[in-house]
Amino acid sequence: MNRFVKLQSKFVCFNCRKSFERYNESNEATSNCPECNTLTIRYDPRFKVPKRTDDKQWKKIESLRDNGFYFQKIYKQVGTSSYQRVLYPKDLSEVAEFVKLYKDQAIILNKK
Numbered sequence: 704m705n706r707f708v709k710l711q712s713k714f715v716c717f718n719c720r721k722s723f724e725r726y727n728e729s730n731e732a733t734s735n736c737p738e739c740n741t742l743t744i745r746y747d748p749r750f751k752v753p754k755r756t757d758d759k760q761w762k763k764i765e766s767l768r769d770n771g772f773y774f775q776k777i778y779k780q781v782g783t784s785s786y787q788r789v790l791y792p793k794d795l796s797e798v799a800e801f802v803k804l805y806k807d808q809a810i811i812l813n814k815k
């Protein structure tokens with residue numbers, strides 16, 4: 704076994720408005736924030752948090768999160784047998800429609 708392989712996961716803390724990475728061998732979907740101890744949720748590793756002061760973007764992410772979207776990859780069907788990657792909404796006003804369309808791809812977590 705290669706001990707240098709790192710199994711890092713990215714978690715987002717809405718309380719601190721920042722992300723942190725943690726060694727996550729057991730592939731947990733949640734982790735407590737090292738700074739404020741709030742329960743945080745795992746996000747796609749490529750996800751970049753907005754600036755702390757960007758209230759609109761944080762509201763958008765929060766709304767997506769509440770509906771089960773953690774920037775996991777979302778697809779839409781194109782034609783009969785192919786799928787295309789869907790981009791996340793850029794603005795809070797687009798979230799409701801996005802959630803409605805892709806609800807079946809939402810991730811439901813058992814929040815503690």
Ligand SMILES: [Zn+2]
Pocket residue numbers: 716717718719720736737738739740741
């Ligand atoms: Zn925190």
